[in-house]
Amino acid sequence: MTTHPTYRGTILLLMCVLSVFPDSSAGKKPHIVLIVADDLGHNDVSWHNYQILTPTLQALADDGIILEQHYAQPKCAPSRAALLTGLYPYKLGRQHESLPPMMPTGLSTKFKLLPQFLKEGGYSTHAVGKWHLGYCSWDYTPTRRGFDSFFGFYSHSEDYYSRQSSDSSKVFNGYDLRENETVSKEGAGQYSANLFSDRAVKIISSHSTEQPMFLYLAYQSIHKPIQVPYQYARMYQPYGKPNKESLRRGMISALDEGIRNVTRALNSNNMLQDTVIIVLSDNGGYAKGSNWPLRGRKNSVYEGGTRTVALFYYARLKKELRGRISNSMVHITDWTPTILNLAGVEVNGTKFDGIDQSLHLTAGWPGPRNEFVYNINDALRITAAIRVARWKLIWGYPEGLTSQRTRKETRLKYIQSYYQASKADLLYLYDVKNDPNETRNLAKTKKGVVRYLKGRIRSILGSGEVVPPDTPRVRLRSLPARYGGIVSPGWCTAK
Secondary structure, three states: OOOOOOOOOOHHHHHHHHHHOOOOOOOOOOEEEEEEEOOOOOOOOOOOOOOOOOHHHHHHHHOOEEEOOEEOOOOHHHHHHHHHHOOOHHHOOOOOOOOOOOOOOOOOOOOOOHHHHHHHOOOEEEEEEEOOOOOOOHHHOHHHOOOOEEEEEOOOOOOOOOOEEEOOOOOOEEEOOEEOOEEOOOOOOOOHHHHHHHHHHHHHHOOOOOOOEEEEEEOOOOOOOOOOOHHHHOOOOOOOOOOHHHHHHHHHHHHHHHHHHHHHHHHHOOOHHHEEEEEEEOOOOOOOOOOOOOOOOOOEOOHHHHEOOEEEEEOOOOHHHOOEEEOOOEEHHHHHHHHHHHOOOOOOOOOOOOOOOHHHHHHOOOOOOOEEEEEEEOOOOOEEEEEEOOEEEEEEOOEOOOOOOOHHHHHHHOOOOHHHHHHOOOEEEEEOOOOOOOOOOOOOOOHHHHHHHHHHHHHHHOOOOOOOOOOOOOOHHHOHHHHOOEOOOOOOOOO
């Protein structure tokens, strides 16, 4: 897919920025707080579902911008890779599923990450919460990838109280919490949304406002396991033992309270007026009804798996630009070039798949994006999905595997080529402007559109930019039992 030009460096952009922020100091870099929720669904926020209690997110949305057409990857690690590189995961080898804790790989060190750019631009950089971009080599870990500090866990998920990480193998199990590169026992038994919010508050409260700050706050909420203090579940089910759904919704409200504490800390340290706050989910929800009325869930390229909750807040926006609902396309890769432009950080010719959205967000210009790639993945079975304007084509299987199967079993059962997929009618065309819930497959009636979009996918496949999914076999030397029960780096070489 072609790289779109940005507005960086133009006199017009400078004039627009000065007009948008007339009361800001010339040349002052904003603080940036990038908040990532895990598995928060389309129907899991108050502006889509009045039954959900998220007053902090609602307040930020009411005074900021709701991004109704924000898209991410179908699963956790691919989205985080796209977010911090500004590149599609099919160029990174991270397009397939998530990154299991026993797999000896991570986000390749060949790629420069957002915090590295910001650090070079004078920012202090901090990461709190879930990493999930590789840890088998120390070189994959946050403090080797541009963050001045890290407080959180390396792996994919863990118990919200004990910090024990495990996976479906039932072999991998270990304690996972680090302060920079040292194992931490801080907040033993404390609920993780509160623990991570407390650390974010500590970072903000001790920060000198003279230096711009970048805080990457990646909560594990509301990823499995379903755990939350009962006081939050009682908000949805006052009597009796809380059921699974009231617990899940309680996790959302606990997350919202944590974000409230972060915004209060920004205000107390006189930083809120100068802070860009971005909140997004890494993919769609996994629970029944969590993405209603969108079709699909996490691990699919249907809208329910990829169209995610997101908002943008900046107190220095003009009054007439606040409280907007944007229906322009924004892709998760866009945040790296957008943040770098807002921060005034030069990238020295680095090319991104993301498009700078700063004028759309801060000056009300029309959104610059008209197309994006949902994913291209041929591991085990093939999936390619693209959107151009109102049209979305899925070529292959829309949803990922939902159970464990060996590679041999999968390859025997599923179609392995795009040619075979076409012959087997594994083509889905949706007009997502008029049919956002993907109820009508138009592939047989809009054959010209299908040919055009298939041609776009073929051009990407033939460009040489699609790298094989980086999915080496798991290694037993990853097991925490070999490191005193601790999830530990040092058992692979970074690529």
